[in-house]
Structures are given as structure tokens and as C-alpha cells.
Amino acid sequence: MLPGPVRELRDLLNTYLEPQQVAVVLRAYEAGAVAHEGQKRRSGEDYIFHPVAVARILAGMRMDYQTIAAAILHDTIEDTHLEHADLERDFDEQIAKLVDGVTKLDKMKFRTRQEADAESFRKLLLAMSRDLRVIFIKLADRLHNMRTIEVMSPGARRRISAETLQIYTSIAGRLGMNELREELEELGFRHLHPNRYRVIRRRVRKNAGNRAEIIDSVTEALKKRLSEAGIPARVEGRTKTTYSIYCKMRDKSLSFDEVMDLYAFRIVTHSEPHCYQALGVAHALYKPKPGSFKDYIALPKPNGYQSLHTVLGSPFDVPVEIQIRTEEMDLVAEKGAAAHWLYKATPDGSTAVRAREWLLKLVETQSRAGDSVEFLDAAKAELFPDEIFVFTPRGKIIDLKADATALDFAYAIHTDVGNEAVGAIIDKEKLPLNTRLETGQTVEILTEPGSAPEPEWLEFVVTSKARTSIRSHLKNLEQADSVAVGDRLLDQALARRGYSMERVSDRRLARYLKKLGLDRIEDLLIRIARGDMLAGVVAQKLLPLTQRRQTEGPATETLTIGGTEGSAIDYANCCHPVPGDPIMGYLSPGKGIVIHRQRCRNVPELRKAHFERCLDVAWAPVMRGQFSVRLKIVTINGPGVLASVSATLSEVGANIERVEQPSTTRETAILHFTLGVRDRNQLARIIRRLRRNRHVLKVVREIA
Structure with missing residues (x-):
């Protein structure tokens, strides 16, 4: 006999799926129950009831049978003996792919927890771009985990709740899953900031009285007056969530008493004229608060959002916010964080198609990210929708994230413009690149050929394109510096043996690189510069066999330091050498050449224990930098x-x-x-x- 939760799931599925599809779901339950047998959750219940609960959430959304079956099996690849091939054989390829897309990468070895989380999120986004049902399962999984998070330690609750608010609520908003998003926000807020949650919750209850009665009363009064005026409309009412009240208090530095609109009502009509007529009806019913009316229909928000906003008094001595819009405007506004994304999409595109386009764009934008952690940081930035709109000198509109700078604008125009930027003209005033932009400004970027990104730029850019482009350039520059230093070291080592790089045959070099597992000579030179390989050892290997027994000649050449070598040269913190000091170099494994003062107390030990890594170095006649x-x-x-x-x-x-x-x-x-x-x-x-x-x-x- 099926357990109660499974029977409830089956009965719900029978209301909208075919019998043979429900049978596949029940078969998935049987397979999952066997695979998870003996496994318990922290609460003590059998583990299988967690995936069943996830499936129940998705069934409430009327998801297809493959999604429901994959939800029941979503932890099997990660936590049981079942593998992808088993699921593909016993069910179908789609279900197996969905399970694989949700599976985290805990079995892989990562250096840090942050890196593991970031790589899991990278895989999740890539899987989402191929099949949106992956994120539906993941969101339902996260929702049930948040509903049962009390059994976790306080530290784990805070970490998981922070991740939920940073990542998953934003994705849910992008996909228009507002009911799920709001529950995730409430649960995340409750466990991340329990004291703040309790205080606001208590104040809401104290101030609101019988909330259901207020909502029903105001809703019925609005419906009646609109009907009497002959305005076709539907009216929806609800209280502001605890989290939305907290965000308004935090973002606008308001006290609880200053947060006016604790109750929100929406009037959705058929046309723009009906919107203004409905506004008149609402103002005749309840007295409007002075200065609260905003017309986003005549003057839409930069992201395309349109609606009439007004705050009214009520017979219950609590303010109510009214939003009035058409069905078409509601279609855009109801998608929450995706408002501008939907507004720009083609009118006949489905939500799923637009979501996939956004995900593909995100994945493409972040393809240049150097590692998983960098990808996660950039993806987080992309998920937050606040935008500003500025103009090029020719009138083209460029949309950027809130708090974007002139440098972000430069990279939005073109990577080369950003890389060579030296300043900006904002509304005819010359200003620095770190100037924050505001909607409506006209921006022109000043460039200078030969200019290049600086590490300090990463401290003030906010868009992922700017951040990724700067990091990419700096990384390439770092490699170029290392290649140049490695080339000089290898040339000197070969010269001491009466040889040169020009005399090394391509065949011998290719054979040596292959033996080391390297693709290019540049990779070899970088290893030499970073101290992972000694130039003398490499030079000996590149010599013809007839010359390899020849002893190394005296070191006749000194490595010259000019201050322009970037990260390929490091200056020791123990003695802080400056140009003019007698110096020596030490080839530190993984770090490169570290310059010491000859009077540094660490030098005698370095020369004694690692003589082969000590180098003769000297300052160039003209030095650059500090x-x-x-x-x-x-x-x-x-x-x-x-x-x-x-x-x-x-x-x-x-x-x-x-x-x-x-x-x-x-x-x-x-x-x-x-x-x-x-x-x-x-x-x-x-x-x-x-x-x-x-x-x-x-x-x-x-x-x-």
C-alpha cells in the first residue's frame, strides 16, 4: 500500500495526467524508495519523502510527468548507487537528463566550499539553458529544503538562506514564479535574520488587525464601484510580505511606521482609458494620500513597466496601495524581476522561450570567466534586475545595471573602448571613469591608444561584461610578462652552455613539450618564470645529446629589472628593495622571481639551501613605478x-x-x-x- 504522501501525489496527478503517465511517476517512486532505502533526513524521516514532497510542489504547478518523475529521482545519482545509464534504461533519456542537470557536484574534489558551490551553480545554469524544467525541479527542491530547514545548525541555516535570497529568489522572479519566489523570500529572511523577522512580523500583526477582513472588504468595495461605473476589471488584494516591508525599510532607510503601503491591491482593466477611469473611482471611494500618485503609463519606468500607482486611506485606518493597469501591462509586470527582459522580447514569444534566451545570453556572456567562482559572482550580478538607461552622443539607448559607472558604459559599447578608456564626458562635463551614472544622461567615452585596464578598475565596475573583460586583459598581460621573463631566463641558460634557442630544432622542442604535457612553448616559458621549472634544467634537456655532458659555463649575463615586468617579478616584503639597492633574485616555485636586498637576512640561507634558484639581477638604468x-x-x-x-x-x-x-x-x-x-x-x-x-x-x- 502506498504511503499517504504518495497517495496524495497520485490523486493530484490523476486530475491532469494520463493514467500511463501517472504509472511512470509511481514507478519512479518505487525505484527511488529502493535506492534511498535506509537513508534518513536530519529530521529522522525516511529520505524518500523529501523527493516526493518536491514532486508534490511541482504537481501543484501542473508540471509534466517527466518533470515529476525526475523530481522523485533527483537525488539518486548523487546519493545512491543508481547512475545516469540506469535511469535512461529504466525510464527515458529526458528523465535521466533532468536528474543529471539537477545533480550537484559534491562527489568532485574542490579546493574550497565556495568553489564547489560555484561549480554546481555553473552546471545548473548550463543545464537550465538546455531544459528549463531543471530549474523548476531545483526551485521546488530548494523550497522544500527551506520549509524543513529548522533541523539544520544555525550556521547552515544562515548560509543556505543567504544563498536562497541571493540566487534562487531572483531566478524565480525571472521566470515569473512569483508565489514560489515570495515563499522563498519569507523563509530565507526568517532564517537569515530571525530577530528582524520576528520584530517586523509582530508589528505587522499588531498594526494590521484582521488582515483577511480588510482585504476582502476593500476588494469588494472596489469591485462594486467599478461595476457601477461600467468599468470591466478584476481586483486582487494582498498584504505586503514581511520581506518586502523589510527591503523597503532597508533600501529607503525608513522606520516601520514610515512604510505606508502595507496592503496592496491591483485593478486590471481592458484599456488605458479604463485605467484612468478606474483611478477616478478609487479616489472617489477612498481619500488619496497627497503626493502618492505616480503615472507610469504616460511615463513608463525605464524597464518598460507601466501602471498607475496611488496610496489611499481606508476605513480601517491603514493605508492601501492601488496599482491599476491593463492585461497587457500586467503580463509584463507580473514577471517581477524580468520586467525589462519581457518588455524587449517578441510579443508572441512564450515565457519559456524568453527564459531560455536570457539563460543562453548569460552563459555566453560568462563564457570568458576564468573560473567557477568568478562565474558565480558575475551570474549573481546578472540576476539582479535594477537598471538605468543612458544615451550615446548619437542618441542610442544603453541599458546598464543600477550603480553602473562610465567605465561600465564604455565596455557596453565595445571591449576595445573599455580597454582604452581614460575618461568620460557626461552631459557635457568631463568626469572620471568611476563616476556613477543616472538614467537619462548622455555619455561619451574618451579613449587613448595604448592605454590599458588597471587592477583598480575592478573595485568600481558593476557589470559582468566589464569585470570579465578587465580580468581577461589583466590575465593575458600577466601571462605576457611571465613569457618575456621566462624567455630571458632560458636564453641566458642556453648561452651559458654555448647554445641558443634558434639552434633548437622544432622537432626536439615539440618532443620535449609533449613529454611535459604542454601545447605551446609559451606555457614552458611561463613555468620557468614562475619557478615551477629551472631554466638550467630545461636548457640541458634542449641541448643535442652530444653536448649534454658539457658543463655549464660561467654566468656572464645579469637579469635586468626595469619595473615593468608586472606580476612576473615580486619584491620581497622582508626587506623591501628599491632601485639603487644591491639586489639578488630568487626563483620561488609557483611565485616567480622574488627580488631581495643582498643585505636581507634571508639571503644567506637561500644561497646555501637553494643555490640553483638564486639569480644575479640588477636594476635597469631607468626605472618605472613605485x-x-x-x-x-x-x-x-x-x-x-x-x-x-x-x-x-x-x-x-x-x-x-x-x-x-x-x-x-x-x-x-x-x-x-x-x-x-x-x-x-x-x-x-x-x-x-x-x-x-x-x-x-x-x-x-x-x-x-
Whole structure:
């Protein structure tokens, strides 16, 4: 005999599926029950009742039998002995693919929990782009998990709830699954911020009185007046959810009492004239609140949303918000976070088709992401729908995310425009690239050939295209730097053996690369630059057999450092070398060449234990960039001393990167400054000026 939950599922399915389709679902239950036999949830109940509950949620949406069957089997590949081939054999290919699409990647090995979650989400989005039913199952799975989350630890509840609010509610909104979205929001809010939830919930109950009575009364009053006026319309009423009230309080910095529209009603009519007529009826029924009326029909929101908004008083001493729109406007507005996405879509496209187009666009946009975590960050950004609309000088509209900058605009125009951007003209005013844009502005990007993205740009761009393009450029630049350094090291190693790269045959090089599992010589040079392989060992392998016994000649060439090598060269934090200091290089595995001062106390040990990794290096005649150096400054302990020392440093052009004050006495204070300087000569001038400061007792350059 079937358990109660399964009988309920069967009876619901019988109301809209064919008997043979219901039979497939029951067969899926039997297979799942056997596969999950002995497995328990944290609550103590048999595990099989979780997938059955997920299937029940989907049956309430009247999903097809393949989706229902896949929901019952959705954890079998991950948690039982069943495999994809078993499901394909016993059911069909579609059901097996749906189960595989939902399956998480917990069995794979990842470096971090964040990486595992990100890779699972990447797979989920890719599966969604092929079959939307995957996300329907995943959303129902998440909803049941949230309904039963009380058995989890507090930390797990917070983590899962945060993920639910960040990711799954937004996807549900994009797909127009508003009822499911609202329940996920309420459950997520309740478990992520339990105290805030309880306080707002208690205030809502206290202020609202009998909510059902209020909603029914206002709804009936509106229906009656509209009918008397001959306006065809349907009226819907509901309370604002706890989460929506919290968001309005948080986003607009309002107190609970300042959040006016606790009750919301929607009037949906047949035409625009009916909307304005219905507005007159509503205003005649209840007194409108001054300044609350907004006409988004005559002046649509930038994302295409259209509706009339007004806030009215009521006989129950609680304000009510009225939204009035046509059926066509409601079709767009009801899709929640997808309003602009639907507005731009073709009128005859189904929700499923438009959803798939959005997903494919998202996957394509993020295909350049370097790893799963980067993909997850960018995908999260894409899921939040707030947008602004700005104009090019020729009048073309560019839609961007809220808080987008001029640099985001540049990358929206073209990747090359973003990469070479140096400034912007916004409404005829020249402004920096990090300027936040507002709807309606006209933006022109100033470019300069040869300019390139900087790491600091990642701190203020908000669009995924800009972020991905900048990261891609920086990554390519980093590789180019490493290739150049590796090439110089290998050339020197070959020269010391009386050989050169030009004399290495293509066949010998290809054979060596294949042995290492590398596709290109650039990959080999990057390994050398990062210290994963020694240039001397590689050079020896590339020599002809007749010359391999030849001993290495003296190191006649020194590696020159110009300050332009980027991430291929690192400067040791233990001694902070600056141009002009006698230096040496150490080839650190996985890190590259690390430059040390020869007086650094770590150098003798490096030369003793890793002589083969130590390099002769020297500064180039002309250096570029700034270099960090640490100074220990002993001062008189008194008011205004730090300001006086900082002013002295500013006068000589020193860039203060960090200040620490580890200890003080009644008479003295010790300050540790990390400064950015050009070279040793500038450092000497800085020290001389500091010693002339009347508050300074002693200045010492710190060396490990």
C-alpha cells in the first residue's frame, strides 16, 4: 500500500495526467524508495519523502510527468548507487537528463566550499539553458529544503538562506514564479535574520488587525464601484510580505511606521482609458494620500513597466496601495524581476522561450570567466534586475545595471573602448571613469591608444561584461610578462652552455613539450618564470645529446629589472628593495622571481639551501613605478606629531601606503610607515627631511 504522501501525489496527478503517465511517476517512486532505502533526513524521516514532497510542489504547478518523475529521482545519482545509464534504461533519456542537470557536484574534489558551490551553480545554469524544467525541479527542491530547514545548525541555516535570497529568489522572479519566489523570500529572511523577522512580523500583526477582513472588504468595495461605473476589471488584494516591508525599510532607510503601503491591491482593466477611469473611482471611494500618485503609463519606468500607482486611506485606518493597469501591462509586470527582459522580447514569444534566451545570453556572456567562482559572482550580478538607461552622443539607448559607472558604459559599447578608456564626458562635463551614472544622461567615452585596464578598475565596475573583460586583459598581460621573463631566463641558460634557442630544432622542442604535457612553448616559458621549472634544467634537456655532458659555463649575463615586468617579478616584503639597492633574485616555485636586498637576512640561507634558484639581477638604468619601503620613526609623544610627520612626507612626494603605531611611552612614540618611493635617492631625501622635523628623534630603514 502506498504511503499517504504518495497517495496524495497520485490523486493530484490523476486530475491532469494520463493514467500511463501517472504509472511512470509511481514507478519512479518505487525505484527511488529502493535506492534511498535506509537513508534518513536530519529530521529522522525516511529520505524518500523529501523527493516526493518536491514532486508534490511541482504537481501543484501542473508540471509534466517527466518533470515529476525526475523530481522523485533527483537525488539518486548523487546519493545512491543508481547512475545516469540506469535511469535512461529504466525510464527515458529526458528523465535521466533532468536528474543529471539537477545533480550537484559534491562527489568532485574542490579546493574550497565556495568553489564547489560555484561549480554546481555553473552546471545548473548550463543545464537550465538546455531544459528549463531543471530549474523548476531545483526551485521546488530548494523550497522544500527551506520549509524543513529548522533541523539544520544555525550556521547552515544562515548560509543556505543567504544563498536562497541571493540566487534562487531572483531566478524565480525571472521566470515569473512569483508565489514560489515570495515563499522563498519569507523563509530565507526568517532564517537569515530571525530577530528582524520576528520584530517586523509582530508589528505587522499588531498594526494590521484582521488582515483577511480588510482585504476582502476593500476588494469588494472596489469591485462594486467599478461595476457601477461600467468599468470591466478584476481586483486582487494582498498584504505586503514581511520581506518586502523589510527591503523597503532597508533600501529607503525608513522606520516601520514610515512604510505606508502595507496592503496592496491591483485593478486590471481592458484599456488605458479604463485605467484612468478606474483611478477616478478609487479616489472617489477612498481619500488619496497627497503626493502618492505616480503615472507610469504616460511615463513608463525605464524597464518598460507601466501602471498607475496611488496610496489611499481606508476605513480601517491603514493605508492601501492601488496599482491599476491593463492585461497587457500586467503580463509584463507580473514577471517581477524580468520586467525589462519581457518588455524587449517578441510579443508572441512564450515565457519559456524568453527564459531560455536570457539563460543562453548569460552563459555566453560568462563564457570568458576564468573560473567557477568568478562565474558565480558575475551570474549573481546578472540576476539582479535594477537598471538605468543612458544615451550615446548619437542618441542610442544603453541599458546598464543600477550603480553602473562610465567605465561600465564604455565596455557596453565595445571591449576595445573599455580597454582604452581614460575618461568620460557626461552631459557635457568631463568626469572620471568611476563616476556613477543616472538614467537619462548622455555619455561619451574618451579613449587613448595604448592605454590599458588597471587592477583598480575592478573595485568600481558593476557589470559582468566589464569585470570579465578587465580580468581577461589583466590575465593575458600577466601571462605576457611571465613569457618575456621566462624567455630571458632560458636564453641566458642556453648561452651559458654555448647554445641558443634558434639552434633548437622544432622537432626536439615539440618532443620535449609533449613529454611535459604542454601545447605551446609559451606555457614552458611561463613555468620557468614562475619557478615551477629551472631554466638550467630545461636548457640541458634542449641541448643535442652530444653536448649534454658539457658543463655549464660561467654566468656572464645579469637579469635586468626595469619595473615593468608586472606580476612576473615580486619584491620581497622582508626587506623591501628599491632601485639603487644591491639586489639578488630568487626563483620561488609557483611565485616567480622574488627580488631581495643582498643585505636581507634571508639571503644567506637561500644561497646555501637553494643555490640553483638564486639569480644575479640588477636594476635597469631607468626605472618605472613605485616601490614599497618601511621606515621606523621614533618621535616625541605628543599631540599633532603624526600630522606633522605626515606633512613632511607629503612635502617630499612620498606616497604613504600604511601607518602603524605599535608602542608608546610617556615620552616617545614609535611609528612604522610603509611608503611608496621611486628609488634609493628619493628615499635618502625623505630620511633627511624627516630628521629635520622637530618632533622626530630617530629614523631607521627597516631590514629583515
